[in-house]
Amino acid sequence: MRNIVLFVAPLSLAACGLETPDPTELSSEELESRPPTGSINFGDDGGDWANDGECDDPRFRGPGMTTTPLLDEDIMADATDCRSAYNRGELTLIE
Numbered sequence: 001m002r003n004i005v006l007f008v009a010p011l012s013l014a015a016c017g018l019e020t021p022d023p024t025e026l027s028s029e030e031l032e033s034r035p036p037t038g039s040i041n042f043g044d045d046g047g048d049w050a051n052d053g054e055c056d057d058p059r060f061r062g063p064g065m066t067t068t069p070l071l072d073e074d075i076m077a078d079a080t081d082c083r084s085a086y087n088r089g090e091l092t093l094i095e
């Protein structure tokens with residue numbers, strides 16, 4: 001009786017042109033087209049997760065965002081974290 005050994009090599013989807021963009025990454029076009037900080041109403045720090053080093057406001061996208069589920073109640077309730085990440089180029093406004 002023979003044993004058959006299968007070797008499965010992982011394939012990169014990028015090689016097929018099927019790579020899915022990372023939703024936390026921002027393109028250079030997104031960074032260049034962001035509105036100035038002064039034109040954004042970041043709200044206040046009234047949310048449960050304010051001042052934890054991660055933006056929890058679902059109006060934004062980028063690597064400065066929290067990885068936890070976003071809630072509507074967090075809209076405009078994490079100003080300091082979101083403004084700081086925005087100023088560092090880690091967020092863009094998506095609303």
